[in-house]
Amino acid sequence: MDFYEVIRTRRSVRSYKPDPIPKDVLRRVLEAARIAPSGSNRQPWRFIIVEDEDLKRRLAEACSNQYFIEEAPVVIVACGYNIRYNRGGYMGDMSMLVDVSIAFTHLILAARVEGLGTCWIGSFDNEEVKKILNIPKDVNVVAITPLGYPKREDAFAEPGPRKALEEITSTDRF
Numbered sequence: 001m002d003f004y005e006v007i008r009t010r011r012s013v014r015s016y017k018p019d020p021i022p023k024d025v026l027r028r029v030l031e032a033a034r035i036a037p038s039g040s041n042r043q044p045w046r047f048i049i050v051e052d053e054d055l056k057r058r059l060a061e062a063c064s065n066q067y068f069i070e071e072a073p074v075v076i077v078a079c080g081y082n083i084r085y086n087r088g089g090y091m092g093d094m095s096m097l098v099d100v101s102i103a104f105t106h107l108i109l110a111a112r113v114e115g116l117g118t119c120w121i122g123s124f125d126n127e128e129v130k131k132i133l134n135i136p137k138d139v140n141v142v143a144i145t146p147l148g149y150p151k152r153e154d155a156f157a158e159p160g161p162r163k164a165l166e167e168i169t170s171t172d173r174f
């Protein structure tokens, strides 16, 4: 699939078939995250693949009761190590958010190529998710996504409304 078609037809999918994801497909999607770039190549991430039904249910609850999450056969929880390393930018110790988000974007786009749906979940209770999945103190949850085959035939539609290019770009000055 052409790269531009991948990014144009990636949609947030909020209903899933229970069909399992073949192991080799899941591996390719995770591999896309693994090879992502990161500051000083530190790779401060950890991806938890959640398949257990009870854990998925508890995760959905910890994500503001977004129950469609547990419909998917797999839920991916992207975590980042709170590395104490300030590159000099204003983000300081929070720079891992950028690194993990890049890797998570790789994963989400690779899922699209495989015909798998995702939905970036940012509404979650970090402490609750950490408790459910035994995530250590020095690690935080950055993003979560259900991963599975979409229920709806039209899941990979064209994008919804977006700002015009003229509104979000400028040349030489802000």
Ligand SMILES: Cc1cc2nc3c(=O)[nH]c(=O)nc-3n(C[C@H](O)[C@H](O)[C@H](O)COP(=O)(O)O)c2cc1C
Binding pocket: 010, 011, 012, 013, 014, 066, 119, 120, 121, 122, 123, 124, 159, 160
């Ligand atoms: C950082 C972030 C957090 C988001 N959190 C949620 C969420 O908690 N629940 C949800 O259903 N969608 C969530 N979304 C999905 C957005 O609503 C969605 O990407 C946006 O409306 C554009 O639609 P599209 O992804 O289908 O193009 C989130 C997306 C991002 C990037």
